Amino acid sequence: MSKEIHIALAGLGTVGTAVVRLLQEECSRYREKLGVPLRLIAILDRSYRRKETSWIDSSVKLTDSLDEFLGAPADIVVELIGGTEPADYIISTNLKRGKAVVTANKLLLAQSARRYFALAREHNAYLGFEAAVAGGIPILRVLRRSLLSDELIRLRGILNGTCNFILSEMAESGRPFQDVLKEAQRRGYAEADPTLDISGRDTTDKLAILALFAFGHFITPDHIPTQGITAISPVDFSFARKFDCAIKLLGVAERIDHDLSLRVSPFLVSEHLTLSAVSGAFNAIEVTGARVGPILLSGKGAGGDPTAVSVAADILNAALWTQGERRFHFQPVLNCRTSDHADDGEGAPETPPLNAKETYPYYIRFFVKDRPGIIAAVASVLARWGINIRSVVQEPWSDPLNLPFVITVEPTRSSIMDKAVAEFRVLDFNRVPPLVLPILEP
Amino acid sequence: MSKEIHIALAGLGTVGTAVVRLLQEECSRYREKLGVPLRLIAILDRSYRRKETSWIDSSVKLTDSLDEFLGAPADIVVELIGGTEPADYIISTNLKRGKAVVTANKLLLAQSARRYFALAREHNAYLGFEAAVAGGIPILRVLRRSLLSDELIRLRGILNGTCNFILSEMAESGRPFQDVLKEAQRRGYAEADPTLDISGRDTTDKLAILALFAFGHFITPDHIPTQGITAISPVDFSFARKFDCAIKLLGVAERIDHDLSLRVSPFLVSEHLTLSAVSGAFNAIEVTGARVGPILLSGKGAGGDPTAVSVAADILNAALWTQGERRFHFQPVLNCRTSDHADDGEGAPETPPLNAKETYPYYIRFFVKDRPGIIAAVASVLARWGINIRSVVQEPWSDPLNLPFVITVEPTRSSIMDKAVAEFRVLDFNRVPPLVLPILEP
Numbered sequence: 001m002s003k004e005i006h007i008a009l010a011g012l013g014t015v016g017t018a019v020v021r022l023l024q025e026e027c028s029r030y031r032e033k034l035g036v037p038l039r040l041i042a043i044l045d046r047s048y049r050r051k052e053t054s055w056i057d058s059s060v061k062l063t064d065s066l067d068e069f070l071g072a073p074a075d076i077v078v079e080l081i082g083g084t085e086p087a088d089y090i091i092s093t094n095l096k097r098g099k100a101v102v103t104a105n106k107l108l109l110a111q112s113a114r115r116y117f118a119l120a121r122e123h124n125a126y127l128g129f130e131a132a133v134a135g136g137i138p139i140l141r142v143l144r145r146s147l148l149s150d151e152l153i154r155l156r157g158i159l160n161g162t163c164n165f166i167l168s169e170m171a172e173s174g175r176p177f178q179d180v181l182k183e184a185q186r187r188g189y190a191e192a193d194p195t196l197d198i199s200g201r202d203t204t205d206k207l208a209i210l211a212l213f214a215f216g217h218f219i220t221p222d223h224i225p226t227q228g229i230t231a232i233s234p235v236d237f238s239f240a241r242k243f244d245c246a247i248k249l250l251g252v253a254e255r256i257d258h259d260l261s262l263r264v265s266p267f268l269v270s271e272h273l274t275l276s277a278v279s280g281a282f283n284a285i286e287v288t289g290a291r292v293g294p295i296l297l298s299g300k301g302a303g304g305d306p307t308a309v310s311v312a313a314d315i316l317n318a319a320l321w322t323q324g325e326r327r328f329h330f331q332p333v334l335n336c337r338t339s340d341h342a343d344d345g346e347g348a349p350e351t352p353p354l355n356a357k358e359t360y361p362y363y364i365r366f367f368v369k370d371r372p373g374i375i376a377a378v379a380s381v382l383a384r385w386g387i388n389i390r391s392v393v394q395e396p397w398s399d400p401l402n403l404p405f406v407i408t409v410e411p412t413r414s415s416i417m418d419k420a421v422a423e424f425r426v427l428d429f430n431r432v433p434p435l436v437l438p439i440l441e442p
Numbered sequence: 443m444s445k446e447i448h449i450a451l452a453g454l455g456t457v458g459t460a461v462v463r464l465l466q467e468e469c470s471r472y473r474e475k476l477g478v479p480l481r482l483i484a485i486l487d488r489s490y491r492r493k494e495t496s497w498i499d500s501s502v503k504l505t506d507s508l509d510e511f512l513g514a515p516a517d518i519v520v521e522l523i524g525g526t527e528p529a530d531y532i533i534s535t536n537l538k539r540g541k542a543v544v545t546a547n548k549l550l551l552a553q554s555a556r557r558y559f560a561l562a563r564e565h566n567a568y569l570g571f572e573a574a575v576a577g578g579i580p581i582l583r584v585l586r587r588s589l590l591s592d593e594l595i596r597l598r599g600i601l602n603g604t605c606n607f608i609l610s611e612m613a614e615s616g617r618p619f620q621d622v623l624k625e626a627q628r629r630g631y632a633e634a635d636p637t638l639d640i641s642g643r644d645t646t647d648k649l650a651i652l653a654l655f656a657f658g659h660f661i662t663p664d665h666i667p668t669q670g671i672t673a674i675s676p677v678d679f680s681f682a683r684k685f686d687c688a689i690k691l692l693g694v695a696e697r698i699d700h701d702l703s704l705r706v707s708p709f710l711v712s713e714h715l716t717l718s719a720v721s722g723a724f725n726a727i728e729v730t731g732a733r734v735g736p737i738l739l740s741g742k743g744a745g746g747d748p749t750a751v752s753v754a755a756d757i758l759n760a761a762l763w764t765q766g767e768r769r770f771h772f773q774p775v776l777n778c779r780t781s782d783h784a785d786d787g788e789g790a791p792e793t794p795p796l797n798a799k800e801t802y803p804y805y806i807r808f809f810v811k812d813r814p815g816i817i818a819a820v821a822s823v824l825a826r827w828g829i830n831i832r833s834v835v836q837e838p839w840s841d842p843l844n845l846p847f848v849i850t851v852e853p854t855r856s857s858i859m860d861k862a863v864a865e866f867r868v869l870d871f872n873r874v875p876p877l878v879l880p881i882l883e884p
Contacts, residue, residue, distance in 0.1 A: 022591070022733065033590060130588065136734040138588030145587070146572065146580030148475060149464070149754035274740075277719065291464065292578040292751040295741035298716075305733040312591035 004037045005319045008074035009089055011081035012045035012053075015104055015131070018304030019080065019311045020063035022055060026312070036319050036433060039144070043079075044069035066090075068089065076318045078311065079103040088112065095119040097125065099341040100318035104131035104311055114218045126321045128314030133206045134159060136282045136306030137299040138313070143287065144215040150289030152214045154254045157285035158278050159206040161302045162197040163229050165189045167266070168279040171237045171246065176216040177230060189281060197358040200264045207251030207264055214287060215255060218263060223354055225414075227265040231435050235404045236365055239393060240268050242361070243408065245439065246276040254358070261358035263414070266364050268439040275440075360438035362406045364424070367431040370400040374429050378407060381427075385420045387412050402431050408439065449658065449763045450516035452532055453523035454487040454495075455574070459754045460746035462498060465499050468754070478482065486511035486523075486532075508532075516759045521545040522607045522754065530554065537561040542760035546573035546753055549672055552647040568763045570756030575648045576601060576725045578748030579741040580755070585655040585729065592731030593654045596696045598882070599727035600720050601648040603744045604639040605671050607631045609708070610721040613679045613688065619672060631723060641670040642691060642706045642763045649693030656729060657697060661704060665796060667856075669707040673877050677846045678807055682710050684835060685805070688718040696800070703800035704857065705856070710781040710805045710881040717882075741848065745776055800856040803832065804881035806849045806866070809873040810840040816871050820849060823869075827862045829854050844873050850881065 007023070009016060013420055023030075023040050031037045042061040045051065053062060063069055065282055066086055070093060077094040079101065087105050094101045096119060103109070109116070109132045120127045125246045130140050133155070143152075158164050162184060169180045181198070184190035196202045201221075208221045240247050245268040254261045269276040278284040283301025288294045300306040368374055375392060382389060388410035397403050409417075417436065424434045451458060465482050466473075473479045484503045487493065495504060501540040505511055508528055512535060521543065523529045529547050536543045538561060538731040545551070551558070551574045562569045570759070572582050585594075600606050604626060611622045624638070626632035638644045643663075650663045671691055682689050687710040696703045716738055720726040725743025730736045742748040809815055817834060817836070824831060831853050836847035851859075859878065866876045 018733075026591070026593070029593070030591075037652055067591065104728040136731075137737060138584050141588050142580050143761060146583050146752070146755045148758050149472075150751045151468070151471070274716075274719070277716070289578075289751060291460075291747040293742045293748055295579060295739065297737065297739050300735045301738035309592045309731060310588070313588045316590050317587060415616070 004039050005076060005322055006039055006041045006072075006074045006078045007078060007315065008042040008043040008044070008069060008072045009040060009078040009080065010069060010087075011044060011079065012048055012051060013080065013082070014304040014308045015311065016045070016080040017042075018308035022305075023315075024057060029312070030316060034316060034319055038315070038319060039239045041074060042069055042072035046169075047208070071307070074099065075322050076100040076102060076315055077106060078315065080311070081105075082107070083106060091127075092119060095125040098123045098125045100126035100128070100322055102128040102306060102311060102314040102318055102436065104129070106132040106202075106205045106209060108339045110221050113209065113212055120360055126318050128318050129209075130314050131310035132173050133209050134285060135161075135299075135301045135308050136304060137283055137285065137297050137301060138214055138310065139210065139285050139287075139297055141313075142295075142297065146294065147214075147287065147289055147295075150292045152255070152287060152289050154211055154252075154288040155214045155285065156252045156275060157207070157210065158248055158275060158283050159203045159210075159251050159280035159285070159301065160197055160200075160241070160249060161283060162190045162194065163200075163203070164283070165281050166198070166280070167247055167249060168234070170234060173379070174234050174237070176234055179233060182407060187380065190296060194247050198230055201228075202227040203249060203251045203264045207218055207253060207262060210251070211253040211260070211262060212255060215260060217260060217352070219260075219354075224236045224262045224264060225355065226263075229266050231433070232266055233367075233404075236435065236437075238395075239249075239363070239365060239404075239406045241266060242393060243439075244368075245269055246271065246373045247437070248275060250275070250440070254303065256357040258352055259355070259357040259416075260352050261355045263355070263358065266437050268437055270439075271442045272442045273440060299317075355414055359411045360414065360417075361411050361441065362409050362417055363437045363439055364421075364433075365435045365437075366406075366411070366424075367402055367404050367405060368429040369405045369431060371429060375405075377429075381420050381423045382407070382409065385416050387416065387420060414438075445482050447518060447764055448481055448483045448514075448516045449518045449520060449757065450484040450486070450511060450514045451520040451522065452486040452511060452529075453521065454485060454490060454493060455522065455524070456746040457749045457753065458485075458487070458522040460750035461520065461742040464747075465756050465757075466499060466749045472758060477760060477762055478765060480757070480761060483516060484511055484514035498740065510826040512536075514707055516541065517764050518542040518544060520756055520757065521547060521560075522753070524549070526550060533558065533569075534561060536566050536666045537567040538564045540567045542568035542570070542764055544753060544756040544760055545675075546749060548574040548647045548651060550643075552650045552663050554653055555651065569762050570760050571750035572756050573749045574724060575651050576727060577603075577741075577745060578751050579725055579727065579743060581652065581727050581729075581739055582655055583755075584737075584739065585652070589656075589729065589731055589734065589737075592734045594697070594729060594731050596694075596730040597652055597656045597727065598692055598694045598717060599649070599652065600690055600717060600725050601652075601693050601727070601743065601797060602639055602642075602743075603723035603725060604636065604693060605642075605645070606631045606720070606725070607723050608640070608675070609671060609691060612674070612676060614874045616676050616679070618676055618708075619674060640672055642668040643670075645691060645693045645706045649695060649704060652693070652727070653695040653704060655701070656695060657702060658803050659794070661702075661703060662794075665706045667797065668705075668708060671708050673875070674708055675807075675809075675877075676844075678877065678879075681805070681835060681846075685710060685881075686713045687711055688713065689879070690720070692717070692882070693739045700794055701797070701799040702794050703797045703856075705797070705800065705880070708879050712881075712883045714884045715882060765823050797856055801853045802856065802859075803853050804851050804884065805858055805877075805879045805881055806835060806851070806863075807843055807846060807877045807879075808848075808866075809846050810871040811873060812845045813871060817847075819869055819871075820866065823862050823865045824849070824851060824880070827858050829858065829862060856880075
């Protein structure tokens with residue numbers, strides 16, 4: 001039997017607590033599976049004194065002191081505090097010590113992956129982060145280890161369970177956004193401050209991480225065009241159904257020649273695409289390789305237990321790593337195609353111009369104060385930008401002062417669409433800014 | 443730059459040819475991703491002289507001599523011949539030499555996994571076999587590396603593209619089995635001799651391999667109850683639709699307490715389950731963990747290119763392994779729960795009694811020569827075995843000499859069902875043996 005491997009864990013929140021429970025419950029099975037005994041030796045939580053911790057093995061040192069935590073003789077350090085500090089300090093310090101570090105911190109990974117990878121390479125450290133994206137779905141290991149052999153073309157994902165729950169509920173019940181958001185908060189599917197989720201920003205951070213492993217480019221999340229779900233109205237679901245579509249918040253990354261297109265937005269998704277059927281708090285990711293074709297992974301994207309399973313998988317893989325060769329862990333990390341995958345700690349080619357070739361059919365929904373000439377005005381903007389109308393849908397509606405209608409257009413460059421939309425927004429008959437959603441078709 | 447890694451490949455069939463093309467096309471990208479140059483040095487194919495091979499790099503030694511092939515100084519040996527010999531000899535010999543071996547041979551893996559793992563452990567060799575199950579879907583790596591941390595409960599899969607194509611076509615067109623089989627053969631979706639596929643045996647071999655990695659038990663495929671798709675009639679699809687179900691050939695493995703239930707059969711699958719929507723030549727596998735919940739993976743399960751991507755992923759992971767520590771490759775291979783995961787080369791606990799607690803609702807379809815008392819006779823058999831009827835469906839039908847009707851029953855132990863079915867089979871009004879299909883519901 002090998003030497004015991006010591007684990008220190010920071011952050012006794014929902015995920016941290018689930019990981020500690022999992023390690024305690026599965027401890028003996030993990031020893032059988034790996035041939036290596038694991039032991040949790042220390043937990044950092046700044047308010048552990050106010051939490052119920054009697055279920056935690058008495059041999060585990062509980063502390064609220066960062067210094068004491070960093071002084072624990074751990075082989076594997078698990079960061080589950082979230083946010084930036086002291087999470088970043090814990091990760092960076094332990095990578096510099098050549099330790100195995102496991103984190104679920106998507107914010108830090110989206111911002112600092114380049115720096116962390118450089119530290120890990122320089123100090124022969126291990127960094128596991130499967131749980132940072134899509135909770136229990138092992139998409140990062142699939143990208144890093146299994147699809148390494150193909151050239152990836154596209155990745156599309158439902159990456160935020162809160163938004164998918166809200167959109168599924170709105171579609172089913174016909175209730176407005178604010179109502180459903182309040183219910184999601186009551187049921188624990190949305191935070192008290194839901195901004196990160198409903199603004200799309202959480203999806204953007206995850207998409208940046210996925211794009212890194214799919215395409216080998218470090219993308220700054222701020223550079224990804226992002227539209228949240230707050231402007232979606234019950235009427236949009238009725239219109240979407242007329243087009244045999246669902247509405248889903250997606251992160252999409254696509255390579256077209258040398259261009260990379262990235263976008264986070266609610267999409268109209270054709271019912272012929274599997275993603276349209278992924279409902280409630282589930283996540284799903286479809287990744288398409290030039291040779292392997294489309295592969296879909298779906299599962300629970302959040303929650304303590306599913307995320308804990310991913311964290312624990314990283315701990316087990318890190319435990320194997322502590323027993324073996326350190327040098328090659330960071331070699332197969334990026335599925336990149338250009339030749340400047342250098343040894344200088346940068347590790348990935350420069351980002352290409354984003355979205356230069358991005359093209360979608362679009363759904364454009366107006367709420368207007370009705371008067372003659374509205375469709376003519378909209379149509380003439382589209383004509384001026386060379387955009388082809390696919391359909392115009394106007395339904396009988398009780399309120400002529402707030403009348404919805406929809407125009408869909410044939411595939412159009414997003415840069416052209418942006419210009420037409422800027423012109424739409426200043427038309428004087430709008431009651432609210434027009435809603436513009438890209439459409440995904442088979 | 444590290445030393446070149448040499449690859450020798452046996453078998454220039456569909457998959458072998460796709461792997462050689464992939465290695466040639468992606469060679470320089472693989473070098474960038476791994477920091478290790480790969481070189482194909484030898485190909486064994488007994489009829490290479492009758493094949494078009496001018497596209498293969500002239501530096502590759504083509505041979506039809508097994509001895510010459512085994513003498514090539516390869517670091518990684520790829521076995522894509524299929525069948526038993528000389529495939530088994532190539533795998534065994536190279537494991538004994540401590541080489542990295544990659545194979546897509548599901549038949550050999552299902553039969554000989556225990557022996558191969560023992561050889562790999564004894565000789566510090568590497569064995570990659572992702573492509574043996576479900577072509578391009580990286581299910582084995584997900585089971586071995588990502589779900590290692592959870593306790594798995596259940597695995598269900600559409601594992602044979604040929605059968606899924608035939609069943610999808612029958613459902614859509616209403617045409618009989620033999621017609622659609624012929625079309626599948628014409629279109630290259632079915633072999634000239636389709637027995638392995640349509641008998642369910644191919645699915646059984648794959649299920650045995652999946653069950654090994656999900657539950658840690660070596661299962662002899664012969665011990666898995668297996669029913670093929672040949673007895674399914676167009677009328678079954680009409681009945682299934684009345685129950686809001688599709689018909690899919692599934693491999694199912696489930697753990698109930700300490701019992702393991704395994705079965706390969708066409709199932710009625712509720713339309714509320716995602717598996718019901720997986721059509722055509724696609725494969726899909728749903729694996730459920732106690733904590734992570736259900737995870738679904740779907741993609742192309744066969745074909746040269748998708749399978750070649752999995753083979754090449756194993757080659758890349760083997761290449762990394764040749765650079766690093768050999769000792770721990772076979773440690774995390776089994777997701778088993780008992781403690782006799784020993785060092786004696788056996789590596790997994792004994793198989794528990796199979797299917798002792800297996801329970802399903804069932805669909806039972808009769809074709810009968812109509813006369814009074816038939817339903818009474820069937821119902822009294824069910825009553826004698828304590829089986830509850832859920833519904834009886836008989837449709838208007840033109841031919842009273844060959845009348846179909848269906849009985850569905852509430853969840854029943856499969857061992858009890860088998861006994862009732864044995865009694866059904868001897869009833870004198872049957873025109874064909876009754877078709878008994880288990881039903882999957884949410």
